[in-house]
Amino acid sequence: MSRILLIEDEEAIRRVLKKILLEEDSSHDIHEAADGKQAIEVFGDGTWDLVFCDIKMPHMDGVEVLEKMMAVNPEIPVIMISGHGDINTAVDCLKKGAFDYLPKPPDLNRLLSTVRHALEKKTLVQEVKTLKKKVSKKYTMIGESSGMLELRGLIEKVAPSEARVLITGPNGSGKELVAHQMHEQSARSKNAMVEVNCAAIPAELIESELFGHKKGAFTGAQKDRKGKFELAHGGTLFLDEIGDMSLSAQAKVLRALQEHQITPVGGDRSIKVNVRVLAATNKDLRKEIEAGKFREDLYHRLSVILIEVPALNNRRDDIPLLADHFLQQIADEYGVPEKTISNEGLAALQGYDWTGNIREFRNVIERLHILGGSEISATDVSTFARK
Numbered sequence: 001m002s003r004i005l006l007i008e009d010e011e012a013i014r015r016v017l018k019k020i021l022l023e024e025d026s027s028h029d030i031h032e033a034a035d036g037k038q039a040i041e042v043f044g045d046g047t048w049d050l051v052f053c054d055i056k057m058p059h060m061d062g063v064e065v066l067e068k069m070m071a072v073n074p075e076i077p078v079i080m081i082s083g084h085g086d087i088n089t090a091v092d093c094l095k096k097g098a099f100d101y102l103p104k105p106p107d108l109n110r111l112l113s114t115v116r117h118a119l120e121k122k123t124l125v126q127e128v129k130t131l132k133k134k135v136s137k138k139y140t141m142i143g144e145s146s147g148m149l150e151l152r153g154l155i156e157k158v159a160p161s162e163a164r165v166l167i168t169g170p171n172g173s174g175k176e177l178v179a180h181q182m183h184e185q186s187a188r189s190k191n192a193m194v195e196v197n198c199a200a201i202p203a204e205l206i207e208s209e210l211f212g213h214k215k216g217a218f219t220g221a222q223k224d225r226k227g228k229f230e231l232a233h234g235g236t237l238f239l240d241e242i243g244d245m246s247l248s249a250q251a252k253v254l255r256a257l258q259e260h261q262i263t264p265v266g267g268d269r270s271i272k273v274n275v276r277v278l279a280a281t282n283k284d285l286r287k288e289i290e291a292g293k294f295r296e297d298l299y300h301r302l303s304v305i306l307i308e309v310p311a312l313n314n315r316r317d318d319i320p321l322l323a324d325h326f327l328q329q330i331a332d333e334y335g336v337p338e339k340t341i342s343n344e345g346l347a348a349l350q351g352y353d354w355t356g357n358i359r360e361f362r363n364v365i366e367r368l369h370i371l372g373g374s375e376i377s378a379t380d381v382s383t384f385a386r387k
Helices: 011-024 036-043 062-072 087-095 108-138 146-158 175-184 206-211 247-259 285-290 296-302 316-334 343-350 357-371 378-384
Strands: 003-007 029-033 050-054 078-082 100-103 165-168 193-197 236-240 276-281 305-308
Touching: 003 011, 003 036, 011 029, 011 108, 029 036, 036 062, 050 062, 050 108, 062 078, 062 087, 078 087, 078 108, 087 100, 100 108, 146 175, 146 305, 165 175, 175 193, 175 236, 175 276, 206 247, 247 296, 285 296, 316 343, 316 357, 343 357, 343 378, 357 378
Parallel strands: 003 029, 003 050, 050 078, 078 100, 165 276, 165 305, 193 236, 236 276
Antiparallel strands: none
């Protein structure tokens, strides 16, 4: 069911529009307003999926009504209708946020097509918002230990800046989560965050992956392809496992950071890019520099700010909070009731050596949720945690 508001001072036209809409879909919930002033009052009383708004009306014209509605909720599609409009009026309405502009009397096919597209857009906007909430929830930072409080405070200070950040810490400790928090709390959050796992890409393909390539640059390059730097333009580029990048690729990354431009493989033109680079590694890059495996100049470019993510063994006080978080998350994913864990079970988990950190801990909680009782006991932990 879609809630639709018809704003039109002529009752006959409201009646015709309502009849057309209900014949198309009888489940529509249609409300009416006879003038601009009444329209604003009605608009503020509910959540709408679509609005039709006439332009020439008493008390307040449609363009002013449109502006006020967009100020309240710019995501609601508004279709403007008028028997006195011209191209300039139409363009003005579209600039002010209208979804479309239809002349009176509207063509039936165009009217119905516009309604379908407007409702589809509203649905897509809602789906995107839901997905963003899920993504945001996925990267929530859990923990109240001193190490986590210090980490969150550092992120809050650094994220709004444009400084490059090198995130260090053992495998599974949450370096990717820190990178996402840095992006979400930055001025670039409305643009893309593009991730590259440098360890997962073969050395011979890493340059193409980062900088793109031109058609015919190498065997298999059947068309031009944009690289991650270009895709992240205006946003954030996260280079995970940067310590595994080849020296030749490191040299090109250094050049991109210095000159703010990249050259695709097989190309002869440079492309300007505006990206904020975050990098992460579980390696000691100082030792890698001494061994000749990492460029010292690139290290200094990347490490304007150094953030170290604590290992789970150094934040055992957070284990009860983490367990509750993952139990709820897993229950939601499986569509089953959420389980609890006894104090003795939590104490047992706090006593383990978590060499795999948060990644290992999450896997153990999932196993306990599947195999343990409705309240996970210390016996469940000792039986299933390390299977």
